[in-house]
Amino acid sequence: MATTEASAVTMDVRPGAHQYIRANGAVKHLAEYIAKDYRQPCVITGEASWEAFQEAGGTLPDGTEVLHYDGTVTYRNMDELTEKVLDAEADVIVAIGGGRLLDTAKGVHHNMNLPIVTVPTIAATCAASSSVVIVYDENGKRIAGMPLRHGAELVVADPTIIAAAPERYLVGGIGDTLAKWYEAEGIQRHLTDPEPADSLGLAAAKVTRDFLVRESGEALASVRNGVADEKLGHMVDVIVHIASCVGGFAGTNGRVSGAHAVHNGLTACPETHVSTHGQKVAYGILVQLAAQNEWDEFDRLLPIYREIGLPCTFAEVGAEPTDENLWKVAEIAGGPESFFRAAVHDITEQKVVDCIRAVDARASKASR
DSSP: OOOOOOOSOOOOOOOSOSOEEEOTTGGGGHHHHHHTTOSSEEEEEOHHHHHHHHHTTOOOOTTOEEEEOOSOOOHHHHHHHHHHHHHTTOSEEEEEESHHHHHHHHHHHHHHTOOEEEEESSOSOSTTTOSEEEEEOTTSOEEEEEEOSSOOSEEEEOHHHHHHSOHHHHHHHHHHHHHHHHHHHHHHTTOSSOOHHHHHHHHHHHHHHHHHHHHHHHHHHHHHTTOOOHHHHHHHIIIIIITHHHHHHHGGGSSOSHHHHHHHHHTTSGGGGGSOHHHHHHHHHHHHHHHTTOHHHHHHHHHHHHHHTOOOSHHHHTSOOOHHHHHHHHHHHSSTTOGGGGTOTTOOHHHHHHHHHHHHHHHHHHTO
16 A cells, blocks of 8 residues: 655544533542552642532541642642652642643652542533633633643543532533533534544534533532432533533544633633633623624523523623723734634724623623
């Protein structure tokens, strides 16, 4: 058979965690899971996360060192924790917490090329399973997305912890995961010959979108009642694990576009820090739909947003829609380096401002 030169396009599939376990009471057996493969674990966690883990009866091997991050998700804190993990002579990192903690610990994992086990204490993102780290500056502004060599060795998800967490985190997780479909579909509608892995990622995105629209209300009711039932368990599976398969298989053709570009712009407004990552992303979906002129889908989503409790206007994200704030967002979301262009090729800063105003006007009118 004749050989050909290597293609300019190389498949690079990083579908997520090697193993995912979801069970009520799973953290009670964490020490057993770790001891099967490792001898010197080192925990990285946060104050509230550590408290939730302990209250749920979480276990660790005797002698495990516990480190706390500072909440910033910065290169600085990742480097500081890297030195401490080195001093602990750890053979595995155990990350216990929410998305910001998990990304910080994954940054340490990347620095050291150590295995990592993740234990999400909220279902607000797919950070526990994904093979990317989002990095912020000291003021909470998003500055980079850092790809990892692979996902976690093991994810241990315990719905009893997630059921006890504030409802807003699950609301944010629903918003962040809804974006998987709108961003991946917005990118792939421009592809003339998608790879099979692209199509698999898009199929995973559709599964997540359809499930969220159908089941979010009941899962949120479970959290309000503090009940870790199957409705919540399935929601945890979708947000924490299945969602990571979208970008894991489709790569850049299944990751971020308009919704996350708007999120990144919103992080330039400190007032929006009152909203979770997923709440800002959910608002970004509406702005992306406006930029695509997809008003029928916008109108279909709006009552779902109201039912779930997702923000529908700029003010509901936390900041006043002043010209200054809108342009802060637009300079990032519509700037020359923005990945909004993956979905809307002709996006500009002015168009982002116009779309935000159009979204707010239509959402406000619909709520009257």
